[in-house]
Amino acid sequence: MADDKTSMDRRGFLKRAATGAVAAAVPSSMHSQDHDHDHDHDHDHQVVPSDPALRTKALESLLVEKGLVDQAALDALIDTFEHKVGPRNGAKVVARAWIDPNYKARLLSDAASAIAEIGLGKSAVGDHTLVLENTPKIHNFVVCTLCSCYPWSVLGLPPMWYKSTAYRSRAVIDPRGVLREFGLQLDDDVEVRVWDSTAELRYFVLPERPPGSENMSESELAELVTRDAMVGVAKVSMPAGGAKA
Secondary structure: OOOHHHHHHHHHHHHHHHHHHHHHOOOHHHHHHHHOOOOOOOOOOOOOOOOHHHHHHHHHHHHHHOOOOOHHHHHHHHHHHHHHOOHHHHHHHHHHHHHOHHHHHHHHHOHHHHHHOOOOOHHHHOOOEEEEEOOOOEEEEEEOOOOOOOOHHHHOOOOHHHHOHHHHHHHHHOHHHHHHHOOOOOOOOOEEEEEEOOOOOEEEEEOOOOOOOOOOOHHHHHHHOOHHHHHOOOOOOOOOOOOOO
């Protein structure tokens, strides 16, 4: 569902968040304890890397060396956000709704309870989640004009563009223009609805099922669903070559 670069960016973000949180709790004396010695002799000091990824790696190595971070625990945390929490959960919800009309009805009427049916606890989603169905004549997409409110449990980490001032301001003023910049050109007779997320109410989009996917299994359908489609800035498309026979 995501390319290698996106996966690495997400992994880097999580590592910076995790190691940064631990570093904030480290006493300042620890950062200098290895240098509490006479500086009246000449030696080379390593220049602090300017690249955030290099700084993160250096900090991570230091915290592991000091026993403040368990490498296995850090990897498990990253794996949780990359593979268990995130767009994959939302994709499972969408695929189930596409093949099961009764589930779809429950999802649209009580999103939290329906999402809990696929294995997410209701408390993880929250009671104030609304699913918006895209149709051939209505296209919904989501923004948070105030900050970056986002349904983390079903969509994972919010992308940088979702949090950007440009997206947050222009999505409401020029929604069709924003969608065109994402490569989505809608016909003039399609109504565009923009939904502004808040801390009290989060949205995610149930995209249209792509033509030609009628014979695909639920798991195969889930592989088609992207984060952007569940935000509403893209449509779900079939893979090159169409569905497997």
